[in-house]
Amino acid sequence: MVSVTDTEFCLQFSGSPENVRFALIEICAQLRTIGVPDDAVGTAELVVGEVLNNIVEHAMADQPDGLIDVACTDGRDGQLFTIIDDGIEMPGGKLPAGIPPEVDTELEDLPEGGWGWSLVHTLTRDIAYQRVEERNCVKFLLPKVA
Amino acid sequence: MNLSSKPEGEALVVTVNESRIDASVAIQFKDRMREETEGGSAHIILDLEQVDFIDSSGLGAIVAAMKQLGKEKKLDLSGLTTNVDKVFRLTRMDTVFKIHPSLEDALSR
Numbered sequence: 001m002v003s004v005t006d007t008e009f010c011l012q013f014s015g016s017p018e019n020v021r022f023a024l025i026e027i028c029a030q031l032r033t034i035g036v037p038d039d040a041v042g043t044a045e046l047v048v049g050e051v052l053n054n055i056v057e058h059a060m061a062d063q064p065d066g067l068i069d070v071a072c073t074d075g076r077d078g079q080l081f082t083i084i085d086d087g088i089e090m091p092g093g094k095l096p097a098g099i100p101p102e103v104d105t106e107l108e109d110l111p112e113g114g115w116g117w118s119l120v121h122t123l124t125r126d127i128a129y130q131r132v133e134e135r136n137c138v139k140f141l142l143p144k145v146a
Numbered sequence: 147m148n149l150s151s152k153p154e155g156e157a158l159v160v161t162v163n164e165s166r167i168d169a170s171v172a173i174q175f176k177d178r179m180r181e182e183t184e185g186g187s188a189h190i191i192l193d194l195e196q197v198d199f200i201d202s203s204g205l206g207a208i209v210a211a212m213k214q215l216g217k218e219k220k221l222d223l224s225g226l227t228t229n230v231d232k233v234f235r236l237t238r239m240d241t242v243f244k245i246h247p248s249l250e251d252a253l254s255r
Binding site: 017018020021024039042043045046049050053056057100103104107108110111112113114115116118119122123 | 166168169170199201202203205206207209210212213217228229232233236237238239241242
């Protein structure tokens with residue numbers, strides 16, 4: 001389900017890895033339609049993908065029918081994203097700090113994950129998390145590159 | 147998950163014939179890598195030229211593929227597109243893998 005105007009769009013879907021993939025493809029298409037440059041579209045796909053994967057794998061792990069809403073508004077400073085889901089609250093009621101895993105290790109100790117929130121924090125600005133009416137709400141700005 | 151492989155000299159080139167390595171295919175990717183690289187060459191080049199999106203799960207699957215090869219085999223990467231290259235740089239995994247600009251470049255070394 002998608003609704004669109006010149007500068008904003010939103011979509012809603014249930015939480016599965018396949019739906020995340022389709023949602024990201026749709027979000028990228030919408031971003032290109034509103035004139036966001038390719039490089040910024042790539043960054044948006046990565047950041048939104050990490051937030052959505054986290055919802056599917058953690059917040060909504062036990063509720064595959066739970067819904068996710070993604071809204072995007074294009075503004076002077078970049079694209080403001082709001083992502084709301086039916087999942088359980090973030091641990092401790094706040095966003096993970098996103099400390100990147102150590103990569104300077106022996107082969108067998110190399111990390112196989114744990115980069116998601118680090119990438120999100122690195123690539124966004126003004127990120128905020130709130131629990132609103134039994135849902136999780138994450139907002140962030142993908143800043144325009146000067 | 148469409149992967150194909152063929153020997154090129156001393157090396158085995160594994161090509162990812164997909165545009166995405168994301169959370170929905172990460173486990174399949176790791177399993178397919180095991181199948182394609184069993185036995186055979188000790189030098190594997192994973193060609194990512196067709197891949198235009200990778201997330202942290204996909205990156206984790208490539209790391210897992212390298213780990214399951216063990217210390218006797220070597221996994222290099224080639225043909226990283228802009229978005230894929232960005233993920234490797236931001237996570238510093240570009241310091242872990244040998245990354246060639248293209249498959250031709252990887253094979254000429």
